[in-house]
Amino acid sequence: MSKSPGDLGWVPQQPALYGKLTVAENLLLFARLEKVADPRETLDGMLDLTDLRDRAHDQVGTLSGGNRQRVNIAIGLLSRPEVLLLDEPSASLDPRQRERLWVFIRRLADEGTAVVYATHNVQEADRYAHQLIVLADGERLFDGSPRELERVVGSSGLDFESAFVEFLHQRGH
Amino acid sequence: MRWLLAKDLRILRRSPLLVLYPVVIAVLIGFALSRGPDKPEVAFYNALPESAGRLELGGRTIDFNVEVRRLFDDIEPVNVESRREAIDKVESGDVLAALIIPEDLTENLQSGLEPGRVEVFYNAEDPAKKQFVENTIKAQVQTANAALTQRIAEEALDLLDLVSEGGDYSFLGQDFRVLGLKESERILREAREDLPAGSPQREDIERVISFAELARDNLSFSDDVLAVVGEPLRVEARSLEGGRTSLSSFAVALAVSVSMMFITLLLAAGTLALEREENAFPRLVRGLVSRTGLLVEKAGLAAVCSVSVCLVMIAGLGLFVELDWGRFPLWMAALVVAGLAFAALGLAIGAITREVRASSLLAFMLSLPLAFLALVPSGAVAPALYDVIRAVSAAFPFKPALDALDAALNDTGGLGGALLHLVLLMAAFGASARAGLRRFAA
Numbered sequence: 001m002s003k004s005p006g007d008l009g010w011v012p013q014q015p016a017l018y019g020k021l022t023v024a025e026n027l028l029l030f031a032r033l034e035k036v037a038d039p040r041e042t043l044d045g046m047l048d049l050t051d052l053r054d055r056a057h058d059q060v061g062t063l064s065g066g067n068r069q070r071v072n073i074a075i076g077l078l079s080r081p082e083v084l085l086l087d088e089p090s091a092s093l094d095p096r097q098r099e100r101l102w103v104f105i106r107r108l109a110d111e112g113t114a115v116v117y118a119t120h121n122v123q124e125a126d127r128y129a130h131q132l133i134v135l136a137d138g139e140r141l142f143d144g145s146p147r148e149l150e151r152v153v154g155s156s157g158l159d160f161e162s163a164f165v166e167f168l169h170q171r172g173h
Numbered sequence: 174m175r176w177l178l179a180k181d182l183r184i185l186r187r188s189p190l191l192v193l194y195p196v197v198i199a200v201l202i203g204f205a206l207s208r209g210p211d212k213p214e215v216a217f218y219n220a221l222p223e224s225a226g227r228l229e230l231g232g233r234t235i236d237f238n239v240e241v242r243r244l245f246d247d248i249e250p251v252n253v254e255s256r257r258e259a260i261d262k263v264e265s266g267d268v269l270a271a272l273i274i275p276e277d278l279t280e281n282l283q284s285g286l287e288p289g290r291v292e293v294f295y296n297a298e299d300p301a302k303k304q305f306v307e308n309t310i311k312a313q314v315q316t317a318n319a320a321l322t323q324r325i326a327e328e329a330l331d332l333l334d335l336v337s338e339g340g341d342y343s344f345l346g347q348d349f350r351v352l353g354l355k356e357s358e359r360i361l362r363e364a365r366e367d368l369p370a371g372s373p374q375r376e377d378i379e380r381v382i383s384f385a386e387l388a389r390d391n392l393s394f395s396d397d398v399l400a401v402v403g404e405p406l407r408v409e410a411r412s413l414e415g416g417r418t419s420l421s422s423f424a425v426a427l428a429v430s431v432s433m434m435f436i437t438l439l440l441a442a443g444t445l446a447l448e449r450e451e452n453a454f455p456r457l458v459r460g461l462v463s464r465t466g467l468l469v470e471k472a473g474l475a476a477v478c479s480v481s482v483c484l485v486m487i488a489g490l491g492l493f494v495e496l497d498w499g500r501f502p503l504w505m506a507a508l509v510v511a512g513l514a515f516a517a518l519g520l521a522i523g524a525i526t527r528e529v530r531a532s533s534l535l536a537f538m539l540s541l542p543l544a545f546l547a548l549v550p551s552g553a554v555a556p557a558l559y560d561v562i563r564a565v566s567a568a569f570p571f572k573p574a575l576d577a578l579d580a581a582l583n584d585t586g587g588l589g590g591a592l593l594h595l596v597l598l599m600a601a602f603g604a605s606a607r608a609g610l611r612r613f614a615a
Contacts, residue, residue, distance in 0.1 A: 010456075010459060029176055
């Protein structure tokens, strides 16, 4: 990947937000720090993107984990990056929040942002990823689609998680 | 950086506890330090009748009712109606001590046969206050004794002068004419001239004249001798170390230093630790703001807040203690440099803690001993230990900040040295904080 930092949006695993600031204030602050051309307009766009316009003036500390993560991701999108890096975006979210978050992320991808996410949840890799990179002990073991990984394992009838574990066994992990 | 500053101010405004707590603590401690101790309450029973309150010594009068009132400069008198009531108040703990002036005080003094006695009863419930009252009363009684001795010595001098020079004297309502040595000598010299040469009486008169001369010459030294007897020890105090600051003026410097330390340390450490607690630090330093810029912003915020609070505090204290407002630029220099030095220490604390509460606790744990150590006077501990205390105090900003503020507020000198010391500490702690931020990102 040879993108410059400005082309990459990075979203840390834990929401990196100020709990005492509102949703709008957080977005506006980081938009200004990112030196985006029109911070107010960008804020408007992000509130629509995250479906949080009605919570814009609520302090982030009062939001649910899922909504906080949405704001967290929105901050990573402020500079309109071509590639968005997400570090375990759904960690510590309950299933309902996780589902809503993935709907949001898929919409980003549908709108043309390349989303790269790290996860330990194999089901999420299967359900949402077009391309899968498997890393173990710093070594890249696989690069392809989830279906290709199943084909590499060659065990029919296994669900994806079982196939994934089998793949690791075959690679000595 | 201004957006970060605005963000921190907004967070501070929405975190009243984070702002009010250090400010209230600092102001409370500051004002407590700047106020002198309360005067201890002492029951006071004066049995001296108004008419018997005066002691006549020669032609001079000592009014004991006036002398006793001088005690009230240092104690809070609770007037009572009897000796028993005074003692009851001490026993019940209503007052710390009772001072009783007996009705025969001046009578005994006037007789010259026995000393006048005053009675003092103490309540030892609070040893520190008991000692204060005891020392105060002892000191005032000694002052009264010295005054009496002085008066008696002056009266003796008048009598000796009468013996030497002659004059009129009044005793028990009768007036006397005292011839005096000088006049006696003159009469004798005239009588000697009337005697024939070689007369044996002439020789006797010569001897008496010599005695009169000798006596007058020696009496001329009596002024000095009696002055020494009246005040055998005279204190000439000169301050060699430290400034010439009065206790109240020093207390202002101390109160402001303590307040500044608490406010700045807590704010600098807290706002930096908050970036980590909110997980915002990694996001900020990924190209949005430099680590050094972040430190400068936090230091500036903490210093501006604490300087503002301290200025308000000085203005408030100025209502009670006389301050030289003409030195305002020097106050500002001391406040700003001290604020930045404390901020650097606060940042070093904030850089090694993961959350605001931990940073606040660490700041408190560090502040209190630092203030305590800086106030240990020389001679209070063993010399080697005092050297260690001085070295520790010099390694942190409190002592030089106190010196700088004392110099700026009270013109005690050494402002430049104290400011330089603070600048060096600011650089050292700033570098520590910067190094700590490397670990911060982990």
